[in-house]
Amino acid sequence: MEKIIVDGGKPLFGTIEVSGMKNAAVAVIFATVLSNDICVLDNLPEISDVADCFAILESIGARITHVSADTVEIDTRSIRDAEAPVKLVQKMRASYYLAGAMLGRFGKAKVGLPGGCNLGERPVDLHVKAFETLGASVTLSDEYIEATVNPERGLCGKNIYFDCCSVGATINAILAAVLAKGSTILENPAREPHVVDVANFLNACGADVRGAGTSIIKINGVERLHGCEYSIIPDMIEAGTFMVAAAATKGKLYIDNVIPKHLETITAKLIEMGVSVEEYDEAVCVSYEGEMTPIHVKTLPYPGFPTDMHPQMSVLLCLANGESAMSETIWSNRFRYVDELRRMGAKITVADKTATFEGNTVFKPAVVKSCDLRAGAAMVVAALATKGITTIEDIAYIERGYVNIVEKIRSVGGNIQKVNFPDEAS
Numbered sequence: 535m536e537k538i539i540v541d542g543g544k545p546l547f548g549t550i551e552v553s554g555m556k557n558a559a560v561a562v563i564f565a566t567v568l569s570n571d572i573c574v575l576d577n578l579p580e581i582s583d584v585a586d587c588f589a590i591l592e593s594i595g596a597r598i599t600h601v602s603a604d605t606v607e608i609d610t611r612s613i614r615d616a617e618a619p620v621k622l623v624q625k626m627r628a629s630y631y632l633a634g635a636m637l638g639r640f641g642k643a644k645v646g647l648p649g650g651c652n653l654g655e656r657p658v659d660l661h662v663k664a665f666e667t668l669g670a671s672v673t674l675s676d677e678y679i680e681a682t683v684n685p686e687r688g689l690c691g692k693n694i695y696f697d698c699c700s701v702g703a704t705i706n707a708i709l710a711a712v713l714a715k716g717s718t719i720l721e722n723p724a725r726e727p728h729v730v731d732v733a734n735f736l737n738a739c740g741a742d743v744r745g746a747g748t749s750i751i752k753i754n755g756v757e758r759l760h761g762c763e764y765s766i767i768p769d770m771i772e773a774g775t776f777m778v779a780a781a782a783t784k785g786k787l788y789i790d791n792v793i794p795k796h797l798e799t800i801t802a803k804l805i806e807m808g809v810s811v812e813e814y815d816e817a818v819c820v821s822y823e824g825e826m827t828p829i830h831v832k833t834l835p836y837p838g839f840p841t842d843m844h845p846q847m848s849v850l851l852c853l854a855n856g857e858s859a860m861s862e863t864i865w866s867n868r869f870r871y872v873d874e875l876r877r878m879g880a881k882i883t884v885a886d887k888t889a890t891f892e893g894n895t896v897f898k899p900a901v902v903k904s905c906d907l908r909a910g911a912a913m914v915v916a917a918l919a920t921k922g923i924t925t926i927e928d929i930a931y932i933e934r935g936y937v938n939i940v941e942k943i944r945s946v947g948g949n950i951q952k953v954n955f956p957d958e959a960s
């Protein structure tokens with residue numbers, strides 16, 4: 535079993551380069567199915583989720599050529615309307631984008647229901663609603679989502695109202711609608727930057743998607759798409775994780791290859807705590823400026839504070855000089871990191887989806903688990919802020935979403951390493 539070992543308590547100083555965004559990459563990779571051509575994707579993060587997407591596409595006939603570490607050529611001309619192996623699709627939630635892409639291209643899709651982080655109830659009712667509104671008949675079982683449309687009629691554009699802002703359902707609706715007859719209007723869609731990235735990719739392939747990132751998206755169906763070259767946006771959550779690490783270790787990090795606008799709420803909350811954040815064209819510089827003020831954070835759909843930054847930000851709330859609170863409005867089971875921080879000495883109470891942090895925590899070294907991807911990232915941040923040796927287990931979660939996190943942190947002075955314990959059961 536591999537673990538991350540951190541000898542913490544030292545400030546991080548230097549420059550860190552952010553990689554391509556996981557949640558944009560996994561969606562754009564499946565969107566290439568609609569091009570029925572060759573696409574070249576650049577700035578792809580080298581993470582296990584991206585590798586799993588490639589394996590799924592190859593299992594149904596796509597040809598993947600690795601041009602460089604972060605550039606890949608995807609040829610989807612020979613994709614068949616087949617079903618990807620369940621064991622592959624169940625490794626991550628983003629697999630459900632295959633359903634929208636296959637339905638959009640072939641008029642039918644059968645995809646094993648995904649797994650992914652255990653964040654609590656993760657329904658797909660809005661995905662089903664979107665597909666059915668476009669004219670597909672959808673069967674949902676515990677294992678599969680299956681959608682088919684009458685080949686004579688095909689998918690027809692309609693208005694789709696989302697009862698809640700869902701990234702996945704918004705993207706799946708766009709994937710199904712770009713080749714449909716007529717126009718589709720999405721009302722109350724998710725506005726995340728990765729939704730915009732998928733729309734920009736599809737438009738580069740000849741689609742007509744307008745308004746992504748706003749409260750109304752209009753998709754005018756087109757006859758066919760073609761291949762393109764496209765560069766994935768930088769990962770705002772990776773950037774936010776390093777911003778918090780700079781403050782938590784009382785250091786100063788120049789975080790390069792970011793879009794500052796995507797980080798606005800993270801920046802605002804750090805400044806509210808008294809952390810210095812300077813914005814440049816494609817970078818931010820975050821430095822610790824002394825005692826941190828306690829605050830209340832509430833996670834919301836973009837442009838609100840991202841739920842994927844909740845566990846990492848909570849580490850900082852433990853270090854503030856007074857009582858802070860973190861309210862979670864997206865995932866019912868986002869608080870699994872709390873027990874691990876308690877193991878490190880944090881005083882935290884959780885009630886009604888709000889965690890309250892006593893503050894002024896002096897973390898103590900411990901053996902902690904990564905309960906999910908972002909909880910694991912929070913453990914790395916907490917360990918870096920802790921004098922002594924902290925061991926982090928179940929690090930495969932972390933490597934699903936962070937490219938070379940150990941190497942990047944070592945490059946700015948972090949005493950961190952990945953160690954293999956072969957005699958321990960994985």
Ligand code: EPZ
Pocket residue numbers: 556557560627628651653655656657658659660661662698699700701702703724841842863864865907908935
């Ligand atoms: C995406 O998940 C991200 N994953 C998640 O990031 C992120 O936490 C989430 O969006 C919210 O920003 C990927 O992009 C691969 P949702 P997704 O549909 O699409 C409810 C990470 O750490 N909902 O926006 O699955 C749902 O229960 C991961 O990178 C329905 O009710 O999330 C939730 O409360 C973790 N019905 C809310 O919407 C539906 O059909 C937002 O979920 C779909 C969702």
